[in-house]
Amino acid sequence: MKQIFVEQQILDEIKKEHWKYCLSKINKKKLRLSYDDCKKLFIENPFNEDFTVKSEYKKFKKKQFDFRQKYKHFRTPISKKQTWYAAKLIEKLNIKVCPYCGQQYFSTITKENGSVIAEASLDHFAAENEYYYLALNLYNLIPICRSCNCTYKLADNKIIVNPYFEQLEDYIEFSLDNRSLIKYFSDNENLKVNIINKNHNQRTQNHIDILNLENRYNYYQNMIKTLIYKKEVITQNYLDDITEEINGEKISLKDLILKQDLFDKNEPFMKFKLDIWKQL
Ligand SMILES: [Zn+2]
Structure with missing residues (x-):
């Protein structure tokens, strides 16, 4: 429900780590990706103001870069040497409560060997099935609680409120x-x-409906x-x-x-x- 706020310095650090990780996982030359294309795909904001995907990204659809398998390794590291992965990103973003529903705590636990476990998942804001080339894009990876992710949001393609840029609680x-x-x-x-959609915005209504917020809150x-x-x-x-x-x-x-x-x-x-x- 709250917007994710990250100080510029932390955001720069996150981008640096993510950039390094993504480049180590792909073969730029084989995929014929320029430096600018890589930036677009991994660390630049791919969204318009209404959170549709920018038209300049259409070319990636034609080229069919599918990073979903690479994302799986980012979500669940396969090697102990891997220093950048989903739980680390969630830890760096320092969010206490699920920004989609406002109901669940997120905790991250650092183990003795320095590895991090997160009780949250990452959501692909632009659905993975359609925007597979954005599977590793930083702005497309939003921390989400397991209830929102596994029970409600699933692969719905309707656009909802984007916690990196706006906060649902301002709209309801x-x-x-x-x-x-x-x-x-x-x-x-x-x-x-009842949950009142104060600005009558479709994105807000989609958010309330898809995440089943009214029923979930009335349960309490x-x-x-x-x-x-x-x-x-x-x-x-x-x-x-x-x-x-x-x-x-x-x-x-x-x-x-x-x-x-x-x-x-x-x-x-x-x-x-x-x-x-x-x-x-
Ligand atoms: Zn949630």
Whole structure:
């Protein structure tokens, strides 16, 4: 849900590593690739503003460069000597939560021998079956959680929000359905949260639909119920009461109670919780 932000210096380092790796894996001469073509294929942004693939890339389709097999080795290294691979890229990008759904943590673990394991996968933003020549393009490799990758996104060719350049949470709002709130209090029925596509953008709608976000968020009923409960309990009187008891600072107490849930912006479900909290 958040945009992936990388400082220029880190991005330069990533490009350097990736460039070195890709060149070591292909035979430029045999494939008749110029220096500029290699840059285009591996480390340059292949997308237009609407995230279709730039027309200058069409020529690669005719030449039929298929780097999918090479990508497999990038994803799962075959040699211990390999120093640049998917998990290292995910580690360098330093993303804490899946940028596609905002629900799953990404952790990377460095083993004693220095190799890195990532709990995330890489998504080919432009589908692999059609844009096989972009299988190793850096801008086409986006960290994604396993649920998004293996259960929902699959090989859909519709364009969705691109986390390298934009953030889904700017385009949507979680909205708690008032009727469901009334039914929850009267008959203990399930609460319903709708996802509003604020700018009516097709890309945003595709993203919500393909990743099945509305159903996936509505599954977390207890999270919504906890927010409702907290909103009921944490009144000014309640804060005054406990403040008296510990002689202390009102504001920091409120922060303390809500912190983990509402104010740590780099946690999973953050946009969901903040939007619902504002409505209660
Ligand atoms: Zn995800």
